[in-house]
Amino acid sequence: MTISQAIRKTVDAVRLTVADLHAELPRNGLVVWTAGNISARVPDSELLVIKPSGVSYDDLTADQMVVTDLHGSVVEGSNVPSSDTAAHAYVYRHMADVGGVVHTHSTYACAWSALGIPVPCVLTMMADEFGGAIPNGPYAPIGDDSIGRGIVETLRSSRSTAVLMQNHGPFTIGRSAMAAVKSAVMCEAVCRAVYLIRQMGEPIPMAQTEIDALYDRYQHAYGQR
Amino acid sequence: MTISQAIRKTVDAVRLTVADLHAELPRNGLVVWTAGNISARVPDSELLVIKPSGVSYDDLTADQMVVTDLHGSVVEGSNVPSSDTAAHAYVYRHMADVGGVVHTHSTYACAWSALGIPVPCVLTMMADEFGGAIPNGPYAPIGDDSIGRGIVETLRSSRSTAVLMQNHGPFTIGRSAMAAVKSAVMCEAVCRAVYLIRQMGEPIPMAQTEIDALYDRYQHAYGQR
Amino acid sequence: MTISQAIRKTVDAVRLTVADLHAELPRNGLVVWTAGNISARVPDSELLVIKPSGVSYDDLTADQMVVTDLHGSVVEGSNVPSSDTAAHAYVYRHMADVGGVVHTHSTYACAWSALGIPVPCVLTMMADEFGGAIPNGPYAPIGDDSIGRGIVETLRSSRSTAVLMQNHGPFTIGRSAMAAVKSAVMCEAVCRAVYLIRQMGEPIPMAQTEIDALYDRYQHAYGQR
């Protein structure tokens, strides 16, 4: 597969967006060293742009990003793509509305993932962003479609844009890469807050009708038009 | 309502103050992404200046701020105001001494808010700033006067300038926006310290007379004249 | 009292040192807003230099520092000195070897202070710096010599350069202001580490002979000559 002239500019723009968004991961304390990765779907194509494997966050320019097809085969770029590329690609193949995927090993989300219990929705900011609990995905070995399948199967039946893959960590999705990054940031924030709540005692539960009202308002009335 | 020439300069000054103060929220670790908001009353007017809804902290210039009346209707500005504007406006309408209001989702304050128990006053810095426990406000749905009413009813009967709204997070008030920001910073600091104390065991209680003496001194003798 | 020509240069140098050292407190996460203060004794004089009360860390230039005598009366400077000046002055009057004093409300140290139990010495870095447990001082009201007396009485009978004043927070001393700042930094680090240890279970105790050996070596063989 080659990149046609028709989408050359789009690919370059997505390369830049994905490179720049990576700065949000260390800035928000979601990653150490070279862990974590962000990808974006290239609109009107069968392509995605993703971080190279094991490269320092200090060196993530647009040039370093890798373009692959939606099965994770490299189409452009001299770097090896992220070792999580197959999982990202699986998500794009099976969820047409997803424009961005983020994976981190953020600490509190990892902790919940190793317990294998969902993060209960007991804060309005969690209702706003996730519309309920953050669910757990299965344990999935690396190297085949297991991780991607686990993400898709879990998130298809949830309003949440974040899933905690067992003993592994969070994957988040969004209509855009920026939205997926936001979900990753909010996921760690609520995993941390609900950890603290759990250490202190029993939280006051939130009614499902309240959660629904908050989620609906936030998805439709928050932010600029 | 329009902005008269008489208060043009005042409005512009308040815009700048409110924009600049927003930098203190991420700097002090009180917010992630676009969460949180600060407002200030415009002196000698029926106006307030507040953060726009869902705009990045990187982009909060004076121009981006929104001017509304004390019922939250936009008077000046092309942005949609914060979705918490009604709550801020309610506070200004009902508490004449309040010049600034701050809302965050700071982590430890949120944790206490979900437990629905007040933060006991067991540190001198807490007696200094809050004059006693930090109280809990009710659960209040978004979209009517509930949040504002909950804040006002709770803080009217307290020396505290901070209230933890149930399952939601802290709102703080002050004579100025700067004072309300200080309260938000101190609120998170003491919520974190008393969380740690509670995890370790039973704190040594402070006598009410000691709390009163500390509060009185701090309010009157601390700082520059 | 006036500042003689003989010590003019010394006073100005100490002003600069104390102003610059204040940057270490926010840098090391020991303070929020205007909390905390550092002082230094002016050599060959009955003077000390201390932070002004309630001034932002962004504005702490040498000019803003206040010179007082060893009873806390202002000798030079247009600012009101720190509200903890009496405590600092008391320490200098009663401990001739002390050249610097630091007070913070660092979070983990405050937490231990509210429990009223000493921080046990279970890490080599704690033996190095403090030579044993970090002791508790009494609860001491503000406004007379109580705090200073509590610090001196506690630290005179301890190798520790840090004391946790009950329900208040840490005060640290050193031969120089820099050494007292180092003690404040290390105090918070070990209060945090031993908090975590305590949450996990029972630490392996360290033998007093080991603590003595580490302390002796660190005080005499660590660092540059």
Added chain:
Amino acid sequence: MTISQAIRKTVDAVRLTVADLHAELPRNGLVVWTAGNISARVPDSELLVIKPSGVSYDDLTADQMVVTDLHGSVVEGSNVPSSDTAAHAYVYRHMADVGGVVHTHSTYACAWSALGIPVPCVLTMMADEFGGAIPNGPYAPIGDDSIGRGIVETLRSSRSTAVLMQNHGPFTIGRSAMAAVKSAVMCEAVCRAVYLIRQMGEPIPMAQTEIDALYDRYQHAYGQR
């Protein structure tokens, strides 16, 4: 021993590498004040380069580094070398594949070290980097070969590149100084995550075959060629 012309350039390059890598320790929150140290073996020689004792991280230029032989005797440099030099040297003498050694007092690793229990492998990122649990080393007094011997004896029988020396803290090794720094960063990250897991409850265990598969893949297929 003197430095021959043949390795002059190599020594200078290692000095620069070691100096620069030290910036990663405060940047990743692994050290306070002057704690912690990094060394690197000088290839094709019996030399190592290490941090000077008790010097601020602000001042760690290549010139400040100290060159010693593999028994810790200074060969070049006007500074006193790190007080942990003997331990580093012991490791280089006994583990031919080791090109770098790092020691920190990072908080969560110190906490586990005082409990004297290994950090169980319950996260994929831990399996990737350490291939299993992070083991404990013995308590070892300073001043003879005890620390070095404890490190070598523990790590020789482990896939882990990190060891938690009892009541002391982590030492990490790597084929290069950079790899040892990465291990130190990952060690603290997993000590923190597994601390949180332990506070919440019982983690879901990972099968040894899964750990082996993850470790093998990460060691051979992660990163750029």
